[in-house]
Amino acid sequence: MKRRSHDLDTGDALDDLVEAIAGLREPARLRAFLEDLCTPAELEAMADRWRVVPLIADGVPYREIHDRTLVSVTTIGRVARTLERGAGGYAAALQRRRVATD
Numbered sequence: 001m002k003r004r005s006h007d008l009d010t011g012d013a014l015d016d017l018v019e020a021i022a023g024l025r026e027p028a029r030l031r032a033f034l035e036d037l038c039t040p041a042e043l044e045a046m047a048d049r050w051r052v053v054p055l056i057a058d059g060v061p062y063r064e065i066h067d068r069t070l071v072s073v074t075t076i077g078r079v080a081r082t083l084e085r086g087a088g089g090y091a092a093a094l095q096r097r098r099v100a101t102d
Contacts, residue, residue: 049079053090054097056080 024030034043048071055065062076083090 045075048075050093052076052079053083053094056083057091057094 021030021033024033038046048069051069052065052071052075055068056076056079060068062073062080065071065076066073079090
């Protein structure tokens, strides 16, 4: 992540971004926003992380996740740590996804 040499309150900017995302209820609009906001590499990295979340939650071994998804074992480990000790965003999104598909 880029370090800033000046003292800007990035919390306000993040709050504004979260509000913008939350306001986009339709998946097509949210996808368009993300494609405008992120580079292709950033989108790929986020999609890779999200793709491994349900596999980790289901207890699939890291090596098998790697074999299925081609996501690096290092990234899988980072996602697993965040799923376990993060802010709860992955778990909330996963729960919502599972409720929606049941």
